[in-house]
Amino acid sequence: MITAIGVARIEANGSHCVPINEIQRPNEEPIAGSHGEVHWSQRDGITVRLELPIALGRAVQYVNRPRKPSQGGSGSLHAISFDPEWLGRTADGGQVRLFATNADTRTTFTTTNGTTSSCQIIAGSAAYAEVILRRRDALSFWHDTPQRERLFVLGFQISRWPEEEGVVFSLEGTQTRTSRQCISLSSDKSFSLYRAKCLPESIQGAWLTHGHKDGPAFWYPEPCDAVRVLISLLVGQWTPFLWRDSFLDDDQLSRLYFGWHRDVRPPVGSEQPVPLTRCVEALRYGQKIAARMPRLLEQIAATRPNYNIEWILSPLWTAASSFVDDQLALACEVDPKNWTVE
DSSP, rough: OOOOOOOOOOOSSSEEEEEEEEOOOTTOOOOOOEEEEEEEETTTTEEEEEEEEOOHHEEEEEHSOOOOOOOOOTTTOOOOOSSSEEEOOOTTTOOEEEEEEEEEEEEEEEEEEEEEEEEEEEEEEEEEEEEETTTTTTTTTTGGSOSSSEEESSSOOSSOOEEEEEEEEETTTTTEEEEEEEEEEETTTTTEEEEOOOTTTTTTOOOOOOEOOOOOOOOOOTTHHHHHHHHOOOOOOOEEEEEEEEOOSEEEEEEEEEEEOOOOOOOOOOGGSSSSSSTHHHHHHHHHHHEEEHHHHHHHHTTTOOOOOHHHHHHHHHHHHHHHHHHHHHOOETTTTTTTEO
């Protein structure tokens, strides 16, 4: 029995939800009636919840089984396995693979009309999640960029993008004409940044498209890291890539979510070293700054072998937030008798 599930969707706060069914361990059969959800959010990274019906006798064994002793302790390190732990299917039949999960398992019992059923609920986080999305899926953001390798970054925006491309496409018999804004970072357009339309208006982000198909299976090509450093420099804080897309054909793409990035906050306009966006000065200087980005990228790529630019800049990135925290601490006077803040 296959449980009916909803389609992949984007939530109002910008988080992603991918319902799945036909859940199984690798090299095993799908568990009948199994279903769950895989979530990605800028606050929590990847979170999963799987519901797996199991036989009543087996459920009782799980309940009475003693807990395994803890491995390591606070601050201990464990190697991440790059073999998938769980497999599933989306409503469109796309495969979902979960890697390096850190989850708790509990067993529930439900009695309906005198019949007792049992279910295992697995909930926690994952280091990686790979999802196959169809062109028509809301989460594919298919037409945000050309069909090239791409990486998503949160927090980068330009008040006035220097280039604009016309886009015409048909979907389910309806023709759509739109445009997408971008900036080319190299003369051969091997690196380009595109304005992301995949987020609520209150959240800003961008796509990096590139031509490097040969890269690590669970990371991104090394040349792309110079662009990430450039973005971090311009927005005024360390900025990671949050997921990677690879177009498989004219109807499918593979998305790899990097789940360990959590509590990713958008930058504050007044804390940026240059006025690109989120401030009045960006209207005057934004285009001039954007014009200098390709040359700045060349300089960063040339100096990275000898200098850790992000490490050098990190004190400046944390200075503004630390200053605010210090001033708040000085302004608050705590009464030790009743612990009220005045």
